[in-house]
Amino acid sequence: MRVGGVLTCTSLLRRHGLWVRDDGRLHVRVPATQSRLASPAHRERPLSPHHAVCIHRPEWAPTRLAARDDIVVALAVATCCQPPIDAIATLDSALNQGLVSRADLAVALAPLPAKYRRLGDLTDGTAQSGLETKARVSLRTRNIRVRTQVWIAEAGRVDTVIGDCLVLELDGYAFHSGRREFEEDRRRDLALTRAGFRVVRLSYDQVMNDWEACEEVILGLVRARKHLWPRRSVGSA
Template sequence: MNTGVFRWGQLCALAPRSEIDKAIRDGRLLKLRHGWYATPDADPETARAVSAGGVLSCASALAKFGVWTPPTDRTHLRGNDAVARLHLTWCRRAGRQPAEAGAVDDLTTSLQHAAKCLPSEDFVVVCDSVLNKRLVSPIELATLFTAASRRLHETLDRCDGRAESGTESMVRLRIARPNLRIRPQVSIVGVGRVDLLVGESLIIEVDGYAYHADPDTFENDRLRDLRAHALGYNVVRLTFQQVVYQWRLIEPLLMELIRRRVHLRPLPRITNA
């Protein structure tokens, strides 16, 4: 991953010492801290992490790989063992801290730090995205945490790589109850693939952050909802804001639908006129 931030050894592998020295004199390479340099157009978040004495890791690094991460203002940094002792709020993984191989941790190292740093729900959301994007396989994910605690294994058991967005994962995790069947990304004849099918007949669709920016998508999904209703399904459509920031208002309403067994209403038999 090229973020425009380099260790001295990485620079030496790319160019002769004379060219590196000239680039530093000319301002085409900027010193961030001892042994670390950046180009003027380097990724700002990565450059700030290195300037602070660490490297980008955990959720911040995973986002650079295209992984869906919960919204936050926090930048996740980590250092080696010596640096970590000076920054108690930085991310750590179980066991010793690894050496810094680059300005942004690789996927495996980032996941190890996320497992210790993130709340349980956020870690499941991240793992769902990693699995859905096929950045790791379920076996590889399980192998990575073979020696993990029982609690972490229970968290990993809740992962489901079928979810196509973190908000889908959030809803699935938050409404989960014993004996409540929740299936992500179910294909329904006449409707298409829906985000979540609860029980037999309750569809929950979760719109993305930029959903309303696409008029065609907006119109098409309203037609899908109408088709689903015509087939006997009940459709609930949630926004990004509702799931991420207004869940305390949304959850009791969904639970009331489930209490009324809306999700178990039988689908009518469709007959030809």
């Protein structure tokens, strides 16, 4: 409010617990015609680049300003602000947590250019993290069959299954940092391997910062048909 606008975009959505790409900036929406903006630390000082504030001026947004944006408006702003894969992850997160419906999502994307509206067709409300979104979208663009949040009797729910039996587990910091979680992950991996599944486990840094190397390994397994159950030979039991 000191800046002269409302909290919006990823700054607001993070407060709702949604997955967003954190760029370290304060995201503020102001009226399209507003020119005088102040420092977030002192209202009497002008805003400057070193304040790490991202200003949004969408002409389609409501002109009435409050302390914070409605979540639907914030989602629309974040869809334009983030790289496409991160925008899809944020929309996935909002659907997964039940903060918006499919109808709400359509309303959020309706005023945006077509290239942003199309991102709504790539969303999946079962995804529980941006890691799952990135893996799912990247692999599906290569026409690889991917299922998310799949229940497997031997191990419970797994993040992603590629083809029939290639399990991709994606470890975010929040849920895989303790010894108990570490041991449980290994127990599940062993149970899956015993049942004939192949398990690839990737970290947050690997998915977000070195996905090309991860994808190369996954594509190699797919080319070798390691993601499919072995075919039974003719006449076998």
